[in-house]
Amino acid sequence: MNALLKSLQGSGTKCNVCGWEGRAFTDDQWHPGTICPLCGSQVRHRMLAAALDGQADIPGLDEKSVLTGKAILHFAPERQLRDRVSRSAGKYVTADYDRGDCDLKLDISAMPSVQDRSFDVVISCDVLEHVPDDLAAMREIRRILRPGGTAILTVPQMDPPAHTDEDPSVLSESGREIRFGQKDHVRMYGDDFVDRLRATGFEVDVLTSEHFSVNEAGRMVLAPPVKSPSPLATNCRRIYFARKPSG
Numbered sequence: 676m677n678a679l680l681k682s683l684q685g686s687g688t689k690c691n692v693c694g695w696e697g698r699a700f701t702d703d704q705w706h707p708g709t710i711c712p713l714c715g716s717q718v719r720h721r722m723l724a725a726a727l728d729g730q731a732d733i734p735g736l737d738e739k740s741v742l743t744g745k746a747i748l749h750f751a752p753e754r755q756l757r758d759r760v761s762r763s764a765g766k767y768v769t770a771d772y773d774r775g776d777c778d779l780k781l782d783i784s785a786m787p788s789v790q791d792r793s794f795d796v797v798i799s800c801d802v803l804e805h806v807p808d809d810l811a812a813m814r815e816i817r818r819i820l821r822p823g824g825t826a827i828l829t830v831p832q833m834d835p836p837a838h839t840d841e842d843p844s845v846l847s848e849s850g851r852e853i854r855f856g857q858k859d860h861v862r863m864y865g866d867d868f869v870d871r872l873r874a875t876g877f878e879v880d881v882l883t884s885e886h887f888s889v890n891e892a893g894r895m896v897l898a899p900p901v902k903s904p905s906p907l908a909t910n911c912r913r914i915y916f917a918r919k920p921s922g
């Protein structure tokens with residue numbers, strides 16, 4: 676066992692992605708105690724896993740309802756989610772803008788090679804903050820979903836009541852890092868992200884740590900134990916289940 680894992684031995688914290696149990700998770704850029712030392716899961720991965728396990732108090736977010744037997748397109752597929760989603764899917768396709776380990780090379784904001792209504796589910800976690808025309812991406816996701824299909828989306832967000840901060844004239848890596856939190860981000864979303872989804876024609880459920888029992892949310896660390904004072908830190912993670920209406 677490596678020194679890090681040894682130093683975190685204990686109880687009280689459990690990763691519901693890989694099963695690791697210990698005293699605490701390791702630190703991310705902004706928060707102490709949020710990353711699993713074994714599989715690298717972050718808050719968003721564990722929150723989605725907990726929802727798929729049927730632990731959220733919003734109905735219809737469990738694995739059987741959302742993933743089982745479905746045609747799923749997974750953008751920028753994270754290893755923490757990939758195995759579970761691919762096992763559950765009826766058809767599983769991965770895509771990325773430039774990674775070489777995916778089935779398709781796709782620009783999420785322009786996907787002419789993907790037919791209308793060809794997927795039941797699109798998963799895209801922490802992708803849209805990299806995309807210059809995110810509204811075009813939302814329209815494309817809606818186009819390729821079947822009626823009644825679901826997009827599972829996350830983005831870094833400032834804490835409310837902030838409004839999305841974007842400025843196409845900020846082009847330098849250092850400028851983007853200072854303003855948007857990372858050198859390849861083109862904006863920092865505010866709590867109006869959901870408005871963009873609704874304006875695109877999605878019906879949206881927003882999942883946060885508050886939709887789980889306090890005990891389970893604490894044990895799996897579905898919210899940072901200590902909030903960061905930085906406005907770029909995403910203290911409150913939200914997972915958006917955006918449905919294309921069936922009508």
Ligand SMILES: [Zn+2]
Binds near residue numbers: 712
């Ligand atoms: Zn883990």
